[in-house]
Amino acid sequence: MNRLLRVLLVSAVGVVSVGFAIAVVMIAYAAFVLWPQLPSADSLREIRLQEPLRVVSAEGDLLAEYGEQRRQPKDFDEFPTDLVLAFIAAEDDRFFQHPGVDYQGMARAIAYVLREREFGPGGSTITMQVARNFFLSREQTILRKANEMLLALQIERTLTKEEILELYLNKIYMGNRAYGVAAAAEVYYGKSLDELDLAQMAMIAGLPKAPSAFNPIRNPQRALQRRAYVLARMYQEGFISHERYEQANAAPVTARLHAPRINVDGRYVAEMARQQMVDLYGEEEAYTGGFKVYTTVHSEYQQAANRSLRRALEDYDRRHGYRGPEGRVSEEQLNDPQILEQQLRAHPPFGGLIAGIVLEVEEDAAWVLVRDDDVLRVPFSSMEWAREYIDANRRGAAPESAKDVVSRGDIIRVARRGDDSGLFRAVPEAEGALVSLSPVDGRIFALSGGYDFRRSSYNRAVQANRQTGSAFKPFIYSAALEHGYTAASIVNDAPVVFQDDALEGYWRPGNYTGRFYGPTRLREALVFSRNLVSIRVLRDIGVGRAIEHVTRFGFDRGGLPADLSLALGSNSATPLQMARGFAVFANGGFLVEPNVIERVEDPSGDVVFAPNFPQACKLCDDGPRLLGHGMEEFDVLDLPPLAPRKIAEDNAWIIGDILADVMTRGTGRGALRLVNRGDMAGKTGTTNDLRDAWFVGYTPDMVTAAWAGFDDQRTLGARETGAAVALPMWSRYMATALERVEERSIARPEGLVTVRINPESGKVTGSDNPDAVFETFREDSVPVREEGDGRDGRGRGAEREIF
Template identity: 50%
Template sequence: MKFFLVSLRVLVSAALAALTLGVVAVVGAYLYVAPQMPEVDTLREVHLQVPLRVFTRDGELMAEYGEQRREPVTVEEVPELMRLAFLAAEDERFEVHPGVDVVGLTRAAVNLVTTGEKTQGGSTITMQVARNFFLERDKTYTRKITEIFLAMRIERELSKDEILQLYLNKIYLGQRAYGVGAAAHVYYGVGLDGLTLPQIAMIAGLPQAPSAANPISNPRRAMARRNYVLGRMHELGFISSEDYEAAREAPITALLHSAEVEVSAGHVAEMVRMEMVARYGESAYTEGYRVYTTVDRAMQEQANLALRQGLMAYDQRHGYRGPEAQVDLDDHADEAARDRLLAGHPRAGGGLWAGLVTEVSDQAATVYMGQGEAIELDLAAMEWARPYRDASRVGNPPQRVSDVVSPGDVIRVMRGDEGGGWVLAQVPAVEGSIVALDPEDGAVRALVGGYDFYRSNFNRVMRAERQPGSAFKPFIYSAGLAHGFSPASIFNDAPVVVEDLSLEGDWRPRNYSGRFYGPTRLREALAHSRNLVSIRLLDEVGVEPTLAFIERFGFDRSRHPSGLSLALGSGSVTPLELTRGYAVFANGGYRVDPWFLDRIEGPYGEVVYRTVPRRVCSPPCQVPAHPDGDLVAVEGAALDGSAPDAPRFVPAERTLPATNAYQMVSMLQEVIASGTGRRAKALGRDDLAGKTGTTNDLRDAWFSGFNGDLVASVWVGFDDYSTLGRRETGGSLALPVWVDFMGKALEGRPERLPKEPRGMVTVRIDAETGKRVTHRTQQAIFETFTQDQLPDLGADERSGPSRGDVTPDQIF
């Protein structure tokens, strides 16, 4: 008995000593790690990394930027089955433990003692939150001890729901998906409420090995993990036996879903990205900003289609340049090698797919398209493919398929018209751009900076400085009107010889047709783009006054020559600058500045920035003007519309007399009615105006045009300034693209004709002399003038009624 009491005393003493040592060890460990532990309160204000998203003004997604895909959700938005699945897979005692699960830690300790390896961590969800937000992921004893104490502190400071919400939004789930919201979209393309039980279990099984065991990279391992989660849910009574069995038998339905970009506008999105980085630095990619642009979805889609079709039509007119690459089929005998080859030739804009020609006969070619699929191309699918010789010449039409392609060719194919069979194609070598603005305030409604942003992100709308050619003439003519001339003023379309010391010899400009037409009214000269009349008009007005005048339209005079070649558009402009200039005509004489960023919203939908543009505001205008008249960027939530005095726009400055703008619109309407822009008559509208432009050696083709609702410019050319080839002018190349775009953009909109300013009169004039005539003259036309421009009576009319007896006819 005595021995028993002694033994018991020893055991109790040892236990007390062990307990004391344990307490001392725990206290010592806490005192050691406590200074390094972060404040738990910071979790309440934690900012999860949420990508930058860019939208059209309609709210359609244009782009997403950021390394982490995350869509934060509240715990209330998480389906109950998902909550239970994560508890079953990661922490079944989450609702009751104080942040540390002693059973789990004991199991991990036993595993360490028996195996000598740290393969089980025993981490609770709270401990994972501590690690994910505050600690490194290395497996050290110090980190584990810190994690335990921090988890217990988190449990004291936060509720279970708060902890679970942090966990479900922070956890990495593979394929750049962080949080369950992103995972649902990445793997299944749906929101949390659209997930099935097997899909929920699949996502809940990912935290253990998110990269190696996800259903995309390793379906077999992912299914095993999913079924383990389903089994745990069944054991814990979270799901019925029937649901468990049905879910276990369900196939894997996961597919990789990229960000659901709904509108292709790569160049606009890049403009936004650069602006956001300039404003917010690298945090622009992680703070969850949502940027709404001024781009209209329907117009942007039509701009993409019109430009691509126009460039492809030009490209095919000039022949087939041959395969994109040529390989030895012996080196690509199996499908895997062919798939790797085609992966290096990703799909190009306009639906151009790469394929490998494997067999060729006179009648057909077999083309391998990847993933075990092949198609057949017959001669009809490549009848356009005459051999390219140079920009102005092509070879003979192909007679056999073997005339065009050979085994080992890497080619491009696309679907035929209206989704028909496959046809031979090629990525256009020529480039182009299109931009459309609202003339009332300069808002960018559509912008395409090139054929395919992912092949060339160079934004030609913003950065390509090209000669505008005859598309610049309207600004010369507007200067002429401002200096006393009228649409009826007569200039002689005859040879001009200009002494130019910068050239070898004299400059002898000529019209595109090579002909001379004699005395010509300015209206007629602009309509038919008569170069010699434009030069004589500039000479009369003066180069320096004209250079000063074009600054009214926003042009930089330093990029335009101080000589008579200015009349032919020999300076340089970007497509955006030219479009801004035409907007002054379209809106009745006001200068507006192009803008594309409407507002920036923070992660909670609060407006943190809004652009306040210049807008045409006819008197009386009640909007308070900004002191300096510039575009203003107003910060803060006052711009959400709740503040009645928050300025929504700044009144635009009139830069051109209304009478000048009206006459220029009328003359530019004549370009479409009877001049170089006649193709636009196909739209059947009377409110369209515009001007073609073609530069020397046919290097640039332009068309800029408008009505009261929209102003748009199309440019086509080669980046290396090569010639476009014979007969490729603004009217034949750029104008059809403009017509295709404007036809859809204005579809359903009523015509919007300009209102005639006060004080203008319409009279009958002689078409040959520009002189005013009376009703006695049979061959006469009508022209509209200001009172200062009103012409005298012609010589044959002076014996008739005096000038004071003639009452001018009003247009409206």
């Protein structure tokens, strides 16, 4: 017996000794091998989490977000208390007691390994998860686990518990590209953290264990079970009352996939900013560096641009009839809710118009199924426009009831009005663009490159080179003033035939009206867009000299045809180029550089990039620059660079004065119905076969170009001119954009004089002439007086007459 006891004792001592020796070896290995190789926990203080690129308006409203990882890092005090407690209850209930490694949890984990012969749950604290997520792989090995524990101990010695939780809650993967709890709140609920209820917080807290298995969108039942576990643990730990536990546990699953919460629809602008950021920083840094790009666009202006463009295209579309449904659902498919949902998803919203499937049709209304199983009543009164589209110039008979327009199973578009009604609409095929910028420094206030970015990402505002038509004439007339013409010069508007090798034979241009108006003053020719006057002027000054002058407005010489058709706008330009060109008239002769980025901030809010906008400054050509209403003088080194002067100030003013007449008595007068102010100037443009419709106009504070046409350049149809299609787009936008902008005129430069002239001859006349009108000239270009006007003296300069 004694011998047996001795054997057992010796064996026990041996086991203990071996165990002690192993422990000593392990501790020594950890201390002298593993510990020195560990990364420093101090680096966590400087860690930079991957954040997406965010593009916002000047006011900070989100336009778009780019990046694989959706993350919104928060400070610890921004996390709701219930959310923090939910994670502690679910992941590490002794977080505030242990030193980074929970030995009770480790004992349970070791017991599981010995029992099951495999790694299992338990043992990992929140601190250990931080160590693994930031420094280690996810492979399940003893060495990785040892490193994890050592790092956790080091982290706890370096960071506070709150700092560890902050890192954890911002880093963890939550499924569906969401990293961190703030991104999870947006992805699953479309909310910020402070908007979540307890049930939603518990659902999020259940995700880190298995983001795919417990995903409330893919696996709502398993997600409910996991949420119940989290809530039960919170109740058991005394974090919530029994009443709150019961209420949250009974709540339904409300999660669904949410895109980033876009505050303003400005994807065309955002894409321009994204491309610039990639050029500046490269793709990887741009998409992961957490940059916040403040654009120059104003939220209100951008929304007005979208509305105005869409309204103009929809109005055009309705004038030409209904092209039919976007698709059809068979009678058999109408009885399958899953197929109906698939069909609706295949037709995403465009321009605020949602897709719907016609379920029933009555004489005075149709009943239409839309997303989320809602059924809307669409009255026939909203369908009366829907005559059958035949071609650009023909429509079918007017419908007499809803049954003449839609049928059961049609996939149509509606504009939702309230909870149970909608208006019958269609997504237009024609496209358009609108761009608005500052003539002072080129900052882009608003830009819309098409009806909807989701339908077409092609940015027509900056990529579509379209024929400019008569909208280009002001640049030709500016060249004329540069080469001896005045606003009173007389040019004959009469038939003419040219033989021009560049135009391949004979060319017989005419006016849009088909009429000829005889001798015409230059002012009247531009106001009423007389084509033959423009051609004669261009021929007289010379195409080469005109092109040299026009390039000063920022147009590429290679895109300007070297023939007389240039007088009618046969060249092509983008809406942005046209706006930039007209800005030269608006600012007194300077060429500004359009820009869409105001500044770029890093995740800390520090400005890392801010372009220096060259400014148009009339006071800066000679001597110090003066800024501000108080005319305070600043150090030149602190000022932005000066935009280059391209034309004389008096040239810009006279052209602007003529373009102001376009708004009051020419092709732009329709704008006054929506924008009743006296400081506007602009020009319509319509191209051959009515393929392009333009209006470009400005005030001293804003230049806006509006364009409409088909991408395949087919005709818009009879009477669809710049005044009919583009001018309403421009006017509706400017009515909003100028609402709080004080009306002011452009100051007339020195060296100009205004005299009475005879409108028939263009010569100076007396005050006793009842037909006399006022005209403005350079001092050295005042025309001669009419003979026999009863006055002595003559005007200076020689009048130029061309017949």
